Amino acid sequence: MLRRDATTHWEGDLMSGKGSVLLETSRAAEFGISFGSRISESGGHTSPEELIAAAHSACLAMNMSRVLATKRLVATSIDVNAAVTLDRAQGGGIDISRVALTLRAVVPAVSAERFHDLATLAALTCPVSRALTGTIVTLDADLEGRYPR
Amino acid sequence: MLRRDATTHWEGDLMSGKGSVLLETSRAAEFGISFGSRISESGGHTSPEELIAAAHSACLAMNMSRVLATKRLVATSIDVNAAVTLDRAQGGGIDISRVALTLRAVVPAVSAERFHDLATLAALTCPVSRALTGTIVTLDADLEGRYPR
Numbered sequence: 001m002l003r004r005d006a007t008t009h010w011e012g013d014l015m016s017g018k019g020s021v022l023l024e025t026s027r028a029a030e031f032g033i034s035f036g037s038r039i040s041e042s043g044g045h046t047s048p049e050e051l052i053a054a055a056h057s058a059c060l061a062m063n064m065s066r067v068l069a070t071k072r073l074v075a076t077s078i079d080v081n082a083a084v085t086l087d088r089a090q091g092g093g094i095d096i097s098r099v100a101l102t103l104r105a106v107v108p109a110v111s112a113e114r115f116h117d118l119a120t121l122a123a124l125t126c127p128v129s130r131a132l133t134g135t136i137v138t139l140d141a142d143l144e145g146r147y148p149r
Numbered sequence: 150m151l152r153r154d155a156t157t158h159w160e161g162d163l164m165s166g167k168g169s170v171l172l173e174t175s176r177a178a179e180f181g182i183s184f185g186s187r188i189s190e191s192g193g194h195t196s197p198e199e200l201i202a203a204a205h206s207a208c209l210a211m212n213m214s215r216v217l218a219t220k221r222l223v224a225t226s227i228d229v230n231a232a233v234t235l236d237r238a239q240g241g242g243i244d245i246s247r248v249a250l251t252l253r254a255v256v257p258a259v260s261a262e263r264f265h266d267l268a269t270l271a272a273l274t275c276p277v278s279r280a281l282t283g284t285i286v287t288l289d290a291d292l293e294g295r296y297p298r
Contacts, residue, residue: 134282
């Protein structure tokens with residue numbers, strides 16, 4: 001059992017207030033945040049949705065390498081994009097309506113069909129996917145490059 | 150409708166491989182990641198779990214300011230810690246088993262009871278909480294400071 005912490009400090013109301021988010025365990029970064037940069041142009045500011053995207057893309061990339069290993073396959077490279085969509089919710093709030101995952105990998109000695117099956121398994125079993133069951137998660141996976149098989 | 154992207158590049162297997170995560174929309178940061186720093190000492194590296202914690206703490210802080218505003222209340226300050234617990238999953242993988250939220254706020258002219266109700270509503274309705282229905286989310290909320298009421 002292991003714990004990872006982050007903290008946010010906020011002052012003021014939603015529209016004119018502002019805050020900062022600290023990656024507390026690693027101290028890898030501290031970010032300024034505001035609601036305006038969350039729901040319109042980012043202006044160089046991160047947001048809860050971009051941080052969810054980062055968590056999900058990192059989790060899937062690692063899990064894909066794990067799933068490949070169960071078939072004695074090793075990726076030369078794995079690239080994962082996560083696109084989180086924020087929509088207006090019923091009742092006027094906002095809603096994370098979708099996470100679209102795009103995975104491209106260079107994997108020697110695997111067929112396209114096998115690869116698709118393994119990528120689907122990786123997306124279904126990654127810990128972040130299993131936590132994010134309150135939103136829709138989609139996967140577009142393809143091999144990149146050509147290898148003898 | 151609005152989109153936030155992040156990307157991860159990974160090379161190699163799970164245990165000895167390594168990667169990097171880019172906050173693609175804002176370009177606010179790029180992080181090195183590894184599985185070793187995810188499941189033992191962070192060594193200054195972030196992880197999917199810490200990024201989820203960051204997303205959740207930021208989301209709750211903003212949503213608390215929104216919920217307070219519906220009662221014409223404005224927080225002088227809101228501090229939210231999110232602690233994400235990673236456990237061994239059944240079958241040998243890893244699992245995000247819990248997100249423990251701790252909220253402390255300075256809010257003039259609100260009773261402790263009213264404040265608890267509003268904090269609970271904020272935690273239940275924040276978009277990240279509503280997306281993270283695959284894990285357990287707990288809330289510990291208290292007023293900080295004393296105000297005439």
